[in-house]
Amino acid sequence: MRHHKTRGGVTAPHYKSLTRNKATEVAPIPHELVIPLHMHIGAPAVPLVKKGDAVRTGQLIGESPSLISANVHASVDGVVKAIEKRLVPSGANVESVIIIPDAEQAGAEATKRDPATLSPEEIVAAVRAAGIVGQGGAGFPTHVKLMPPPDAAIDTFIVNGCECEPYLTCDFRSMLEDTDLLLEGIKLIVRAVGAQKAYIGIESDKPEAAAKIREAGAGIVDVVVLPARYPQGAEQNLIRAALGRQVPPGQLPSSVGVLVQNVGTTVAIARACIEARPSIERIMTVSGPAIENPKNVKFRIGTSAKDLIEFCGGLKGTVAKVVHGGPMMGTALFNTNVPMLKTSSGLIALDHSQVFGRGAPEPCIRCGGCVDRCPQGLRPLYLVSYIEKGMFDKAVDEGLMRCIECGACAYGCPGGRPMVQLLRYGKSMANKQRAAK
Amino acid sequence: MSRLVVSPSPHISEGEDISTVMFDVILALVPAMLVSVYVFGLNALFVIAVTAGSAMLFEYVTRRLLRRQTTIKDYSALLTGIILALNLPPSIPWWTAVVGSFVAIVIAKELAGGLGHNIFNPAAVGRAFLHVSWGVAMGAYLVPLWWQKTGSGFFDFAYLKFSEGAASVATLASGAVDSITGATPLQLIKPSLDLQGEASVSALFFGNVGGSLGETSALALLAGGLYLIWRKRIDWRVPAVFIGTVALLSLVLGGNPLYHVLAGGVMLAAFFMLTDYVTAPITPIGRMVFAAGAGVLTVLMRFYGGFPEGVVYAILFMNALVPLIDRYIKNTSFGRVE
Numbered sequence: 001m002r003h004h005k006t007r008g009g010v011t012a013p014h015y016k017s018l019t020r021n022k023a024t025e026v027a028p029i030p031h032e033l034v035i036p037l038h039m040h041i042g043a044p045a046v047p048l049v050k051k052g053d054a055v056r057t058g059q060l061i062g063e064s065p066s067l068i069s070a071n072v073h074a075s076v077d078g079v080v081k082a083i084e085k086r087l088v089p090s091g092a093n094v095e096s097v098i099i100i101p102d103a104e105q106a107g108a109e110a111t112k113r114d115p116a117t118l119s120p121e122e123i124v125a126a127v128r129a130a131g132i133v134g135q136g137g138a139g140f141p142t143h144v145k146l147m148p149p150p151d152a153a154i155d156t157f158i159v160n161g162c163e164c165e166p167y168l169t170c171d172f173r174s175m176l177e178d179t180d181l182l183l184e185g186i187k188l189i190v191r192a193v194g195a196q197k198a199y200i201g202i203e204s205d206k207p208e209a210a211a212k213i214r215e216a217g218a219g220i221v222d223v224v225v226l227p228a229r230y231p232q233g234a235e236q237n238l239i240r241a242a243l244g245r246q247v248p249p250g251q252l253p254s255s256v257g258v259l260v261q262n263v264g265t266t267v268a269i270a271r272a273c274i275e276a277r278p279s280i281e282r283i284m285t286v287s288g289p290a291i292e293n294p295k296n297v298k299f300r301i302g303t304s305a306k307d308l309i310e311f312c313g314g315l316k317g318t319v320a321k322v323v324h325g326g327p328m329m330g331t332a333l334f335n336t337n338v339p340m341l342k343t344s345s346g347l348i349a350l351d352h353s354q355v356f357g358r359g360a361p362e363p364c365i366r367c368g369g370c371v372d373r374c375p376q377g378l379r380p381l382y383l384v385s386y387i388e389k390g391m392f393d394k395a396v397d398e399g400l401m402r403c404i405e406c407g408a409c410a411y412g413c414p415g416g417r418p419m420v421q422l423l424r425y426g427k428s429m430a431n432k433q434r435a436a437k
Numbered sequence: 438m439s440r441l442v443v444s445p446s447p448h449i450s451e452g453e454d455i456s457t458v459m460f461d462v463i464l465a466l467v468p469a470m471l472v473s474v475y476v477f478g479l480n481a482l483f484v485i486a487v488t489a490g491s492a493m494l495f496e497y498v499t500r501r502l503l504r505r506q507t508t509i510k511d512y513s514a515l516l517t518g519i520i521l522a523l524n525l526p527p528s529i530p531w532w533t534a535v536v537g538s539f540v541a542i543v544i545a546k547e548l549a550g551g552l553g554h555n556i557f558n559p560a561a562v563g564r565a566f567l568h569v570s571w572g573v574a575m576g577a578y579l580v581p582l583w584w585q586k587t588g589s590g591f592f593d594f595a596y597l598k599f600s601e602g603a604a605s606v607a608t609l610a611s612g613a614v615d616s617i618t619g620a621t622p623l624q625l626i627k628p629s630l631d632l633q634g635e636a637s638v639s640a641l642f643f644g645n646v647g648g649s650l651g652e653t654s655a656l657a658l659l660a661g662g663l664y665l666i667w668r669k670r671i672d673w674r675v676p677a678v679f680i681g682t683v684a685l686l687s688l689v690l691g692g693n694p695l696y697h698v699l700a701g702g703v704m705l706a707a708f709f710m711l712t713d714y715v716t717a718p719i720t721p722i723g724r725m726v727f728a729a730g731a732g733v734l735t736v737l738m739r740f741y742g743g744f745p746e747g748v749v750y751a752i753l754f755m756n757a758l759v760p761l762i763d764r765y766i767k768n769t770s771f772g773r774v775e
Binding site for chain 1 (some may be wrong): 441442443444445446447448449450451452453454455457458508511513551552553554672714715717718719720721724763767
């Protein structure tokens with residue numbers, strides 16, 4: 001199926017050859033798991049266990065107190081060592097359940113349900129019970145997305161198989177290795193929201209995935225091949241490119257009748273409905289020039305970045321940065337002793353030349369490259385100029401709040417200007433000023 | 438474990454800086470510079486060197502005096518100097534070229550706020566200033582390969598020939614000075630100058646005509662321009678719309694469109710001056726409006742204005758309108774609702 005015109009973006013070297021053809025490996029259970037009770041958008045989960053309790057794999061250890069929240073489960077069989085605040089990748093200290101795994105792991109009980117027998121309400125309930133949140137990185141509670149308000153009915157479901165960030169290949173591997181579950185998940189989601197049509201957006205650098213799903217998914221989902229440009233996987237871009245629909249500023253995709261889910265989330269939904277398997281593990285890509293053996297790794301939620309890096313042979317060379325997530329929008333870690341979460345899609349170790357290759361920022365030469373690259377149709381150089389001068393209201397009028405912080409502007413800026421940093425600063429100042437009024 | 442760097446996203450970049458961009462443009466001007474040296478002798482190289490060198494010197498000294506960081510390494514002053522040199526006649530006295538550099542760098546660029554802040558194209562300002570201040574020196578043009586007719590040949594210095602007092606443009610243009618001067622293609626077709634003859638289109642294309650250093654070989658400039666478009670350094674819409682407007686309007690007004698596109702400063706302006714990032718609009722549609730306006734003004738000045746060539750003034754006029762263009766033309770594509 002042909003796609004609609006896309007706007008902006010960068011065609012960056014994607015370095016996916018480091019891991020795209022490596023089958024997913026299962027990481028060993030580490031000696032300690034730190035499971036934060038808040039790794040999603042919404043209210044933190046309330047702990048149900050206390051120090052000394054024995055827990056089973058898949059046991060509910062944190063309950064969601066409200067609709068916009070998520071359940072948290074034990075990823076292993078073990079004993080609760082403590083419930084205390086621990087450092088998480090964002091740099092915050094979050095209340096977490098620390099579990100010491102048992103030497104012998106019995107694993108979760110395997111159950112099997114026929115997905116065809118589940119009603120929409122049962123599907124949503126299963127997803128909610130499983131504590132599934134968006135695996136693309138935002139971590140929005142998925143069950144809420146599956147319950148759109150009555151005035152915003154969903155007619156089209158799109159699976160986000162773009163994976164536009166460089167280095168990341170976990171979704172690609174999942175599309176190849178978990179194809180059956182992915183298709184089951186698509187069918188379940190379509191039934192849950194009452195959609196009429198399902199598409200999967202796949203970037204052109206993943207032809208094997210497109211071919212496999214086209215063949216196996218005939219009648220279930222239509223494959224839309226999209227240009228391999230970052231940030232093609234950004235929700236609004238994806239909807240625009242696949243369907244030609246524009247989500248109005250400040251609104252959700254449901255306002256145009258669309259639901260978008262990440263590949264990993266869709267597979268997790270299938271597992272939750274069919275096997276009653278809660279959100280206790282996921283796949284991530286550990287890669288970068290400073291990793292000894294780049295891999296796609298399936299790990300239990302709560303495993304530390306340090307353990308996963310060790311599993312991949314450790315850091316090598318002149319490592320300068322370890323990024324949690326993708327290199328365009330991820331967070332740089334200062335300490336790898338942080339737990340990997342439901343939303344952790346990658347660990348990218350960058351070396352000296354990539355981090356220090358550039359000198360100090362230079363003045364803006366108005367080259368207009370950022371304007372060409374912005375997927376939201378903004379004029380970043382003016383936004384940044386207003387923000388630098390403290391004119392936050394003017395920046396908001398210029399469209400600051402529509403910025404998705406993708407970093408395409410900064411990526412190709414000849415002056416090496418810290419655009420995303422200034423845009424984020426501008427947004428927080430604009431919000432503060434508004435709150436103060 | 439070694440210490441890890443923490444800084445905001447994005448964590449990778451294309452790895453370019455301003456000097457990379459500027460260098461590409463300088464590279465694109467090499468064919469034009471080589472042609473100018475062939476057509477006008479070593480004298481041309483001298484003019485380029487003096488102009489570019491003084492431009493860099495002025496930038497360095499001015500920034501030191503204003504207590505700003507040194508920016509010579511970003512090659513922007515070098516580029517401005519080269520473009521200004523290409524706008525000057527080969528017979529220009531070296532000190533006149535230095536004054537042009539001063540106006541371009543110190544007044545039009547640094548005192549306007551430095552790189553990124555100037556409204557007017559510095560090279561265009563320099564050239565315009567010299568044009569109104571030393572009109573005769575700026576209007577005296579050597580014939581191509583003039584050095585083949587002189588005693589010292591390739592190593593001859595042209596301005597020394599003219600330093601014995603001023604002569605009128607018509608005298609110089611009619612070749613009265615040692616038959617090494619002649620009218621430029623545009624001077625030839627200017628009705629008010631009442632001169633005979635016309636340059637051939639092939640001469641205009643390959644460079645066998647008189648004019649400023651950068652006004653001779655359309656081929657060399659085109660090659661450089663296409664290189665820049667291929668490298669995505671310049672927006673193809675600017676030369677396309679500018680050249681198209683010049684051709685169309687000159688045709689409508691009864692001139693020869695090909696002649697007008699290839700003669701004078703149109704090619705240089707199309708690929709290297711109207712495409713200057715700092716002084717042009719930042720949206721594709723804005724740039725097209727900018728280029729079209731420059732094209733209209735260029736042709737009107739050539740046909741009805743006082744000078745044979747008006748490209749530089751067209752550039753400056755449109756530069757002044759850029760803030761207005763950028764205010765009203767946002768980043769929309771045709772037909773897209775934003």
